[in-house]
Amino acid sequence: MALLSKKDTNLILDPLADNNPITIQVLGICSALAITAELQASVVMAISVLFVLGVGNVVISLLRNIIPTKIRIIVQLIVVATLVIIVDQVLKAFAYDLSKTLSVFVGLIITNCIIMGRFEAFALGNGPWKAFLDGIGNALGYGIILIIVGFFRELLGSGTLYGFKVFGDPVTKTGLYSTGYENNGFMIIPPAALIVVGIIIWIQRSRNRALIEEN
């Protein structure tokens, strides 16, 4: 027997492309704009969301039959907040340097609409294993877009990738900069992320016309 049935595989693969949380469901846009000026920040955020969404979806799914409908949103918020605090505290104690890089994302994860969106739309109505796969799939779909946007913004905006100078030194004019090339300062401000996400949406929809909504 295969580890994952076809349906289960789709739970992971769909959010990577045709049901991507950012470009199709339009969830989690805020953090995609805010933290993608550097590739490293994008990767860290993607991993954090992967953990919180994977575990959170399982917890909500396990509780789904006993959560009172009236206060389900509050319960979901508590689960996310608790997970995020646990991650933050454990990192502070055992990986202090990493926790400093992450601290700025903690608040962003709690309010990330992908997490609430998946709890509400999927985990409340499905078993834990399916919910886990859905959480991982959506977090990966979110992460991919974050990393693509972070890659282009850091490369074109700062001429670096992961802090490594790809194009040479802009101050002493070595490498590509000796030919008169300049970093595009526009790429490091948030509107640039909107444009990069827009281009991804454009490419995606022109490849798969079924995704285009009819007016």
Next chain:
Amino acid sequence: MAFNKENNSYTIIFAAIMVIVVGSILAYLASALSGKIKENERFEKQQNILYAMGVNENEDEGSVNFVPTDKVEAEFSKYITEQLVISGDQITKNDEAYLIDLKKQIAALKKGETAELPLFIGEKEGKKYYIIPMYGKGLWDAIWGFVALNENMVVQGVYFDHKAETPGLGANIKQRYFMDDFIGESVLNNNQFKGIAVAKGNNDPVNKIKDDNEVDALAGATITGNGVSAMIRESVNIYKDYLETIRVN
């Protein structure tokens, strides 16, 4: 199903149990880890103070490299020869001055109360360093740091850190290329304590001019940069009286 999920008393009981369970988990975690977290914070402060006076593992260029945590305590007692607490006119020695929360002291100063201001004197290769802690605000939240001066009031090194500045923009105040620019700048201008401004468009991107009290700003981080300027100006002013006593022209 045996119970009614829409029932008000069920909802209240569920909420109460949830709060107790979550509260206990978090309380347990916080108390179990607090010792370890405090120790990490203590090491970090020592690393930052040493970093400002140039005791670090930096290579010629690239990233910020602190003294490793397992060595930091020994290095701290080796290089930091005196820790002072300045309270009004009184100056006392205190070996735990580095643990003073500067935020509270600055708040007290603003209310007109006497504050306990820490200052560290370091010595390396026969040179003396006067290290002042700084605290201010950036765009989103607090920024802080340390500046090491020599007796001519020329910056020997700085360290900046922040709580929540934007990654890739304001967060770059803790990058070496930004912090290194401050080295060699004087906090004096015409014998007045002026600080160092983070200036846009000062036509000196590689910071060759060292007597202009200015360093080149970070693109896209105007408010964080202004916060850094204000923080340095304020801190230098707070310590002005003490600095006057050690100043040599």
